[in-house]
Amino acid sequence: MAVKLATPQTSATRQKLELHPDRALPVDPDQRAIARTIYAQTKDLPLICMHGHVEAEVFATDQPFADPAQLLIVPDHYVTRMLVSQGMTLPELGVPRLDGGPVETDPRTIWRAFCTNWKLYRGTPSRYWLEHELVEVFGVDLVPSAETADALYDRIASVVADPDFRPLALLDRFNIEVISTTDAASSDLSHHRSLAEQGYGERVLPTFRPDAVACMDRAGWRRSVDALGVAAGIEIGDFAGFLEALRSRRRAFVAAGARASDHGHDLADTTPMDGHAAERLFARALAGEQVSLEEARAFAAHMLFEFAGMSVEDGLVMQLHPGVLRNHHDGMFAQHGLDKGFDIPHAVEYTRALRPLLQAYGTDPRFRMILFTIDETVYTRELAPMAGVYPAVKLGAPWWFIDSPEGMRRFRETATETAGFYNTSGFVDDTRAYASIPARHDLFRRIDAGFLARLVLEHRLGEDEAVETAQDLAYHLPKAAYARRDQI
Structure with a gap:
């Protein structure tokens, strides 16, 4: 299932994700x-x-x-509603349908859509919570982007499996x-x-x-x-x-x-x-x-x-x-x-x-x-x-x-x-x-x-x-x- 993606954030690969103490x-x-x-x-x-x-x-x-997408994206209406506001659909984000109809089932596809559109969360509390989770809970030091999505997924998946x-x-x-x-x-x-x-x-x-x-x-x-x-x-x-x-x-x-x-x-x-x-x-x-x-x-x-x-x-x-x-x-x-x-x-x-x-x-x-x-x-x-x-x-x-x-x-x-x-x-x-x-x-x-x-x-x-x-x-x-x- 195709997912609408925002313009890739190529500069993000040059950034290190850190939490400022203040x-x-x-x-x-x-x-x-x-x-x-x-x-x-x-x-x-x-x-x-x-x-x-x-x-x-x-x-x-x-x-x-289950996986990073099911943990951090699919059940979080704060995350999904922002993506929906930019033209995506809940089925594209893996949110189940009551009638059992088709939805995206590949967690990496859902995760990539989220990472590619990371800039949408600028200035929102979701950005604060997600950064805290990525660094403090999962030990991540990469800013989410299209380029870093797979590396982030792998890191979080390894933590989830522990x-x-x-x-x-x-x-x-x-x-x-x-x-x-x-x-x-x-x-x-x-x-x-x-x-x-x-x-x-x-x-x-x-x-x-x-x-x-x-x-x-x-x-x-x-x-x-x-x-x-x-x-x-x-x-x-x-x-x-x-x-x-x-x-x-x-x-x-x-x-x-x-x-x-x-x-x-x-x-x-x-x-x-x-x-x-x-x-x-x-x-x-x-x-x-x-x-x-x-x-x-x-x-x-x-x-x-x-x-x-x-x-x-x-x-x-x-x-x-x-x-x-x-x-x-x-x-x-x-x-x-x-x-x-x-x-x-x-x-x-x-x-x-x-x-x-x-x-x-x-x-x-x-x-x-x-x-x-x-x-x-x-x-x-x-x-x-x-x-x-x-x-x-x-x-x-x-x-x-x-x-x-x-x-x-x-x-x-x-x-x-x-x-x-x-x-x-x-x-x-x-x-x-x-x-x-x-x-x-x-x-x-x-x-x-x-x-x-x-x-x-x-x-x-x-x-x-x-x-x-x-x-x-x-x-x-x-x-x-x-x-x-x-x-x-």
């Missing part, structure tokens, strides 16, 4: 000097990875990674203290049982993700509800049975070590429905009747309110990250499925939307909620003020499209004055790209070091305070934000 630190020499000192106190801290999307099966089976590069071994190599997976509400958690038997039950944790059953407008909603009932051992014939099945699975997740639930709704609305109205709507949907978008959204809002009550009961931290129109391109979604349909952010209102939930639970010491956003305009206006007053709320780190150097800086500048540092979750990575996890944490620690160094120079913090704050943001805050309730 990358992403401030330009001002005085600020940079202080930032170096702060960063030095955080760079080796263990990683707390409680918002992860690496599949549980990857850890449970501990199989070798038994020490298995998924479980990388937990130690990457200094990951704990990592979560994201699991459907209907998951039988068999992979986590296997991990517990292998001695990893306290290190690789499940996260309860009920979107497929909470959002009636999602494809396959009825099938997901049926699967939930099977997993819970409950025949779901009405709304009460649905709620009991959810509680049952949440208890199973807690028993398997889960610390959080994860909710990726379209909107942040938490307005509860009248109980009888919710029962009637659920019965209609269960019977196969058409449900309008407005009704689906009302049910999703009601379920967020219900989930908050369940969190009070069982202690799972409630993570909410709305504001992304999933599968923006119907054709891509139909061809390749979830997470491949060009997800695009949109504006979300939080102040009124979250008020019902926070009225009920925002001051309840048993409830904990972490709020994420893609819409940076709401940090100052809505989210930081909420986190800055409601004891139950923590403000999540920049997520997805703003998991970037400038996005991180803007987050600190817009949220800190109102929420402070200690009403945030610290850094929480959000990725399926396993090998990029250390790079993401490293970048955030560097950006925080730079921000804190400026406060030191402005005589707003002492240097000892800045170091302590940086250590808290990198390690202690995320660990505390997701601690089991009986350990708080």
Whole structure:
């Protein structure tokens, strides 16, 4: 299958790929000097990875990674969407089709396409993560290009083939203290049982993700509800049975070590429905009747309110990250499925939307909620003020499209004055790209070091305070934000 290639980067063969020790630190020499000192106190801290999307099966089976393309390109939507934006297609990049149709199967062809188009990633966070991976993880010293592609492939393939590069071994190599997976509400958690038997039950944790059953407008909603009932051992014939099945699975997740639930709704609305109205709507949907978008959204809002009550009961931290129109391109979604349909952010209102939930639970010491956003305009206006007053709320780190150097800086500048540092979750990575996890944490620690160094120079913090704050943001805050309730 032919792949469209950008103009070859012939000059790249004359370059050596090196990581500058001051990358992403401030330009001002005085600020940079202080930032170096702060960063030095955080760079080796263990990683707390409680918002992860690496599949549980990857850890449970501990199989070798297939090849460089399957590890670094095919599953990483940050990488593939940039190439698609320049005229390539997902099948050309080896992304599987739901119908089993033809896609590129030669990993070297996919890898060459990526390397030849390396310049597309200039100025992006993907460039930072990928360079970190190539140098620190794979020992590469060549800049990717058409000319170096095969040499790079061979080097990475040799590392991937090493038994020490298995998924479980990388937990130690990457200094990951704990990592979560994201699991459907209907998951039988068999992979986590296997991990517990292998001695990893306290290190690789499940996260309860009920979107497929909470959002009636999602494809396959009825099938997901049926699967939930099977997993819970409950025949779901009405709304009460649905709620009991959810509680049952949440208890199973807690028993398997889960610390959080994860909710990726379209909107942040938490307005509860009248109980009888919710029962009637659920019965209609269960019977196969058409449900309008407005009704689906009302049910999703009601379920967020219900989930908050369940969190009070069982202690799972409630993570909410709305504001992304999933599968923006119907054709891509139909061809390749979830997470491949060009997800695009949109504006979300939080102040009124979250008020019902926070009225009920925002001051309840048993409830904990972490709020994420893609819409940076709401940090100052809505989210930081909420986190800055409601004891139950923590403000999540920049997520997805703003998991970037400038996005991180803007987050600190817009949220800190109102929420402070200690009403945030610290850094929480959000990725399926396993090998990029250390790079993401490293970048955030560097950006925080730079921000804190400026406060030191402005005589707003002492240097000892800045170091302590940086250590808290990198390690202690995320660990505390997701601690089991009986350990708080």
